[in-house]
Amino acid sequence: xxxxxxxxxxxxxxxxxxxxxxxxxxxxxxxxxxxxxxxxxxxxxxxxxxxxxxxxxxxxxxxxxxxxxxxxxxxxxxxxxxxxxxxxxxxxxxxxxxxxxxxxxxxxxxxxxxxxxxxxxxxxxxxxxxxxxxxxxxxxxxxxxxxxxxxxxxxxxxxxxxxxxxxxxxxxxxxxxxxxxxxxxxxxxxxxxxxxxxxxxxxxxxxxxxxxxxxxxxxxxxxxxxxxxxxxxxxxxxxxxxxx
Amino acid sequence: xxxxxxxxxxxxxxxxxxxxxxxxxxxxxxxxxxxxxxxxxxxxxxxxxxxxxxxxxxxxxxxxxxxxxxxxxxxxxxxxxxxxxxxxxxxxxxxxxxxxxxxxxxxxxxxxxxxxxxxxxxxxxxxxxxxxxxxxxxxxxxxxxxxxxxxxxxxxxxxxxxxxxxxxxxxxxxxxxxxxxxxxxxxxxxxxxxxxxxxxxxxxxxxxxxxxxxxxxxxxxxxxxxxxxxxxxxxxxxxxxxxxxxxxxxxxxxxxxxxxxxxxxxxxxxxxxxxxxxxxxxxxxxxxxxxxxxxxxxxxxxxxxxxxxxxxxxxxxxxxxxxxxxxxxxxxxxxxxxxxxxxxxxxxxxxxxxxxxxxxxxxxxxxxxxxxxxxxxxxxxxxxxx
Numbered sequence: 001x002x003x004x005x006x007x008x009x010x011x012x013x014x015x016x017x018x019x020x021x022x023x024x025x026x027x028x029x030x031x032x033x034x035x036x037x038x039x040x041x042x043x044x045x046x047x048x049x050x051x052x053x054x055x056x057x058x059x060x061x062x063x064x065x066x067x068x069x070x071x072x073x074x075x076x077x078x079x080x081x082x083x084x085x086x087x088x089x090x091x092x093x094x095x096x097x098x099x100x101x102x103x104x105x106x107x108x109x110x111x112x113x114x115x116x117x118x119x120x121x122x123x124x125x126x127x128x129x130x131x132x133x134x135x136x137x138x139x140x141x142x143x144x145x146x147x148x149x150x151x152x153x154x155x156x157x158x159x160x161x162x163x164x165x166x167x168x169x170x171x172x173x174x175x176x177x178x179x180x181x182x183x184x185x186x187x188x189x190x191x192x193x194x195x196x197x198x199x200x201x202x203x204x205x206x207x208x209x210x211x212x213x214x215x216x217x218x219x220x221x222x223x224x225x226x227x228x229x230x231x232x233x234x235x236x237x238x239x240x241x242x243x244x
Numbered sequence: 245x246x247x248x249x250x251x252x253x254x255x256x257x258x259x260x261x262x263x264x265x266x267x268x269x270x271x272x273x274x275x276x277x278x279x280x281x282x283x284x285x286x287x288x289x290x291x292x293x294x295x296x297x298x299x300x301x302x303x304x305x306x307x308x309x310x311x312x313x314x315x316x317x318x319x320x321x322x323x324x325x326x327x328x329x330x331x332x333x334x335x336x337x338x339x340x341x342x343x344x345x346x347x348x349x350x351x352x353x354x355x356x357x358x359x360x361x362x363x364x365x366x367x368x369x370x371x372x373x374x375x376x377x378x379x380x381x382x383x384x385x386x387x388x389x390x391x392x393x394x395x396x397x398x399x400x401x402x403x404x405x406x407x408x409x410x411x412x413x414x415x416x417x418x419x420x421x422x423x424x425x426x427x428x429x430x431x432x433x434x435x436x437x438x439x440x441x442x443x444x445x446x447x448x449x450x451x452x453x454x455x456x457x458x459x460x461x462x463x464x465x466x467x468x469x470x471x472x473x474x475x476x477x478x479x480x481x482x483x484x485x486x487x488x489x490x491x492x493x494x495x496x497x498x499x500x501x502x503x504x505x506x507x508x509x510x511x512x513x514x515x516x517x518x519x520x521x522x523x524x525x526x527x528x529x530x531x532x533x534x535x536x537x538x539x540x541x542x543x544x545x546x547x548x549x550x551x552x553x554x555x556x557x558x559x560x561x562x563x564x565x566x567x568x569x570x571x572x573x574x575x576x577x578x579x580x581x582x583x584x585x586x587x588x589x590x591x592x593x594x595x596x597x598x599x600x601x602x603x604x605x606x607x608x609x610x611x612x613x614x615x616x617x618x619x620x621x622x623x624x625x626x627x628x629x630x
Contacts, residue, residue, distance in 0.1 A: 052421070053422070054418050054422060070424075073422070076422070080416065084416070084418055086272075086274075089414070089415045090272075090466065090470050090475050099416070102412055103422075103423035107409065108406065110408060111408070130619070170612075
């Protein structure tokens with residue numbers, strides 16, 4: 001029987017009493033590379049943030065390998081949307097990647113040689129080692145996204161959550177990121193990605209969740225990625241626009 | 245220098261450092277205005293504390309005032325969260341309201357409280373050495389030096405212990421939360437320290453100038469460095485320089501010390517704003533000018549690349565055909581020659597191999613916006629720095 005990496009039960013999240021996620025149930029098996037798709041305002045980012053305890057749900061529970069997130073932080077890595085931070089912050093690429101190691105250190109303890117070595121290895125993996133001392137505002141959009149990815153890699157987690165890692169990156173970076181994601185899956189990690197580009201879903205992912213405030217469908221791409229679910233998620237005209 | 249002179253400078257320097265440190269994080273969190281709000285809204289806390297303790301340097305008064313500071317932040321966030329008004333409006337609503345309560349409290353009880361609004365707003369550093377800390381008859385030095393010294397030590401201790409937590413929660417609150425470093429706890433921790441610092445400093449420099457000591461050193465340092473630790477160090481250095489420099493300026497002009505310190509802070513900022521190596525106005529103007537010349541250079545090289553015929557490669561042709569003014573074409577030809585991109589023989593310009601390679605790379609970059617092949621050019625050409 002397959003193990004469940006992430007379970008979501010009866011999750012409801014509201015902003016100012018308006019539900020943005022309504023009664024979501026999910027069971028994400030270990031080792032899948034899953035896309036969360038849905039229109040703008042469907043609650044895709046909110047779902048990830050609720051799972052990670054960044055926002056409080058008004059109902060429901062989350063399980064990371066069957067336990068609450070607070071007990072399982074070390075098993076989870078998170079790549080927020082690139083636009084969620086101020087890239088003029090006075091810090092370097094290496095320093096941002098080092099932040100990924102802070103979780104394993106806990107409060108007060110400082111990063112040392114081991115953390116720096118791990119950060120340098122992660123930079124190498126995403127092809128950003130030559131830029132380690134570059135101030136982050138002087139990196140291109142694609143490079144910034146790679147830095148975020150490296151920061152997640154350094155956490156050496158079992159489950160990776162990524163919020164639109166392909167937004168605003170060039171084709172080369174997109175390919176590089178996809179390759180790293182596929183490699184993560186090969187080593188048995190679970191990767192969950194908020195994704196916008198429906199065209200690439202079958203190519204990049206093996207599992208998909210359709211979301212539009214409510215969960216529409218979840219399962220293997222090969223069986224549930226079809227016009228029926230797309231239409232239910234995006235509205236009646238979706239089929240036409242996908243064919244364009 | 246007399247002892248009071250040294251003491252005043254010491255107090256000013258300690259206040260400046262204690263303010264500069266939380267100031268760095270306020271500036272980076274784009275919360276500079278919050279320090280302004282706190283500095284005003286602590287007034288009712290101070291007055292209430294004074295009624296209870298009758299001692300302007302009592303720790304209770306400082307704590308009460310700090311609580312009012314944190315209440316300010318809570319109220320601002322509460323109003324902001326309703327979504328009815330934006331943050332700046334919320335700040336503008338909260339702090340005058342709290343400040344006015346303080347003003348009313350003072351004026352209602354003015355007869356029996358030795359405290360006036362002027363002193364609160366402007367402070368008076370010159371009087372600080374007269375208020376001594378006496379323990380069983382022994383003079384341990386000015387009270388405000390002890391108060392601010394202790395606040396500074398607490399600030400330094402917290403900064404040392406929670407530097408990484410403050411950094412990650414300031415840069416990326418979402419990651420900070422996911423890693424288990426509650427951004428809310430860190431936020432209110434920072435707000436508490438800021439409030440306590442403002443209360444301690446207001447006695448010396450007043451409620452208005454304390455804002456300058458918090459924001460100006462950090463804003464100045466921000467223009468000079470890409471490293472958070474260096475930014476902290478620079479802020480501290482600017483704070484101390486302004487404190488000492490301001491004292492002597494006041495001495496020279498026979499004017500308010502706090503006012504002079506703030507004037508020096510403003511002057512330092514202005515200098516850096518003009519002359520900072522990367523972000524300064526002059527550097528930016530220079531960079532724009534260079535970029536313009538570089539674009540012309542590229543146009544020129546492309547032209548050479550596309551036209552082999554002699555008539556098109558004559559140096560005078562530049563002015564007529566590409567329609568540049570003489571000054572600019574001279575600058576462009578000079579730049580191209582310096583970089584060995586062209587050769588000029590008998591007034592005929594030819595592209596070198598290096599020039600050809602540069603043109604190809606630049607074209608590729610402009611068309612694809614991919615920068616992996618032009619990294620080595622970024623150092624010499626502003627054009628490729630995005």
